[in-house]
Amino acid sequence: MKTFAGSNLGRMLSAGHFAVTAEVGPPRGPDPSEVKKKAGVLRGVADAYNVTDNQTAVVRMSSIAASKILLQEGLEPVMQVVCRDRNRIAIQSDLLGAWALGMRNVLCLSGDHQSAGAGGKLHGHPGAKNVFDIDSIQLIRVVKDLGDGAIQEGGDSISPAAPFLIGAAWTPLGPPEKFRIIRLAKKINAGADFIQTQAVYDVKRFAEAVRRAEDMGLTDKAAILPGIIVPRSAGMLRYMNANVPGIVVPDEMIQRMKDAADPKAEGFKITLELVDAIKNLSGIKGVHLQAIEAEGLLPDVIKAAGLLPRPHVY
Numbered sequence: 415m416k417t418f419a420g421s422n423l424g425r426m427l428s429a430g431h432f433a434v435t436a437e438v439g440p441p442r443g444p445d446p447s448e449v450k451k452k453a454g455v456l457r458g459v460a461d462a463y464n465v466t467d468n469q470t471a472v473v474r475m476s477s478i479a480a481s482k483i484l485l486q487e488g489l490e491p492v493m494q495v496v497c498r499d500r501n502r503i504a505i506q507s508d509l510l511g512a513w514a515l516g517m518r519n520v521l522c523l524s525g526d527h528q529s530a531g532a533g534g535k536l537h538g539h540p541g542a543k544n545v546f547d548i549d550s551i552q553l554i555r556v557v558k559d560l561g562d563g564a565i566q567e568g569g570d571s572i573s574p575a576a577p578f579l580i581g582a583a584w585t586p587l588g589p590p591e592k593f594r595i596i597r598l599a600k601k602i603n604a605g606a607d608f609i610q611t612q613a614v615y616d617v618k619r620f621a622e623a624v625r626r627a628e629d630m631g632l633t634d635k636a637a638i639l640p641g642i643i644v645p646r647s648a649g650m651l652r653y654m655n656a657n658v659p660g661i662v663v664p665d666e667m668i669q670r671m672k673d674a675a676d677p678k679a680e681g682f683k684i685t686l687e688l689v690d691a692i693k694n695l696s697g698i699k700g701v702h703l704q705a706i707e708a709e710g711l712l713p714d715v716i717k718a719a720g721l722l723p724r725p726h727v728y
Contacts, residue, residue, distance in 0.1 A: 420518035421579040422490045423462035425727040426700075427608060427637045432693065433700030434721050435492060435610065435639060436460040436712050438484065440475035449480050452709050453487035459716045461724055462519055464610070464702070467494040471528045472538055478508060482515050492581060493517045496525030501547035502556065502567050509560060513576040521581035521610065522553040522601075551600050554580055558605030582606035584638075586623035587616065588660030595626050608637040610702040612660040615651070615667060617691045624697050633697035640692045644705040644715060645681040648672035682715065689719045 426433045436456055441448040456463060463484055467477040474480075481491035493512055495505060509520065528542040548556065548567075556567045561577030582601040588594050598609065614620045620640065627633055645651050648671035655663040667684065674680035685703075692698055701721075705711040716722055 420577075421462075422727070423492065423519055424579040424607070426461045426725065429725070429727045431461075431725050431727065432721070433462075433608075433637065433639060434460045434716060434724065435462050435464060435700065435702045436709070436716075437464040437466065437702070437704040437706075438480070438489075438491075438709065439466050439469065439707060440477065440480035442472065442474050444475060446483050449475070449483040450487055453484055453489050455710050456712060457487070457489060458724065459713045459722060460703070461700075462490045462492045464492045464521060465494060467496045467523070467525070468499065469494075469526065470538075471498070471526045471530045471542070472536055478512050478515065478517070481512065481517050485516050490519065491517060492519040492521050494521045494523055495553065496523045497546050497548055497550055497553055498525030498528065498544050501545055505548070505553065506556065506560070506566055509557060509578070510572070510576060513560075513578070518578060519581065520557055520578040521583070522550050522557060522606070523583055524550045550582065551597075551604050554582055554601055554604040554606050562605075579607050580605055581608045581610060582636075583611070584609045585612040585660030586627075587619055587662045588612065591623065594660075595623065595630070598627060599630060599632055602632050602636045606636050608639060608699075611638065611640045612658075613643040613654065613704070614640045614688065614692065615645075615661065615663040617688065617695075619662060620692075621695050624695055628697040633699075637699035638697060639700040639702045640698060641702040641704060642685055642688050642692075644685045644703070644708070644711050645671060646708065647677045647681070682711070682718075685715050686719055689715075689721075 438452050465477045465481045477493050481493040484491045529540045557580050559565050561575050564572050564575035584598045648668050651663045651668045654661045671677050
């Protein structure tokens with residue numbers, strides 16, 4: 415695990431603390447106050463904060479700009495970079511610019527297909543052309559070489575080097591599951607330092623996937639941070655179970671939310687149970703919490719889970 419001084423998340427993981435990351439979605443407009451408001455709500459409750467890169471293929475404020483605003487507000491960003499929208503030239507240019515602006519953590523992703531943005535009240539850009547010049551595994555290698563080798567993908571050198579703490583995603587329960595563990599191994603071997611997973615609700619099945627990763631020695635090479643999205647209704651769980659690849663929600667959990675007199679309170683309780691369960695799994699180094707467009711829920715969740723105050727590592 416990298417321990418360079420620029421990454422608080424890296425220092426936390428290196429010191430063996432149970433890390434907490436949270437997600438901040440940039441606005442669909444140019445108003446920086448929306449990012450600042452979320453920063454005010456989430457300040458101090460996590461070790462680093464994911465800034466999404468046009469998630470669900472909906473145009474939003476750039477991850478670089480939103481990350482810089484978080485940094486100015488005293489929060490450490492994990493800047494997401496997707497392969498969908500930019501070729502390797504543009505991606506590397508953005509990475510160098512992000513480094514110059516103070517970003518030290520990067521999460522490398524393929525990106526949702528552009529058709530994902532259409533539906534509901536949003537039109538999205540379903541006719542946009544995707545790029546995918548490189549995939550997320552190749553992107554990890556590109557980022558690693560900018561730091562460890564001080565070299566661009568095409569072979570040109572840079573000075574100084576731009577070492578990032580490198581993150582990647584894992585969808586352990588996405589079909590076919592045997593392929594997912596192979597892909598995880600490729601990402602870690604390419605240089606991923608930490609892994610954030612798709613949202614976990616079926617802890618038993620997730621534990622089996624982690625055990626396979628542990629048997630392959632992968633959990634010793636990279637820190638696994640399971641994702642949890644705070645559920646707010648039975649419909650939300652039902653939708654994710656049916657439509658989001660790799661999210662598996664047990665029927666009894668959906669029924670429990672459906673039967674609850676106060677679904678939001680029940681979702682809060684379920685989240686705490688999930689955090690407690692994954693904390694006890696071997697090979698797990700932290701948790702990645704999300705409350706999609708309801709970030710105000712996270713401070714109470716993190717406090718109730720016994721994860722505050724966050725340790726300071728220098």
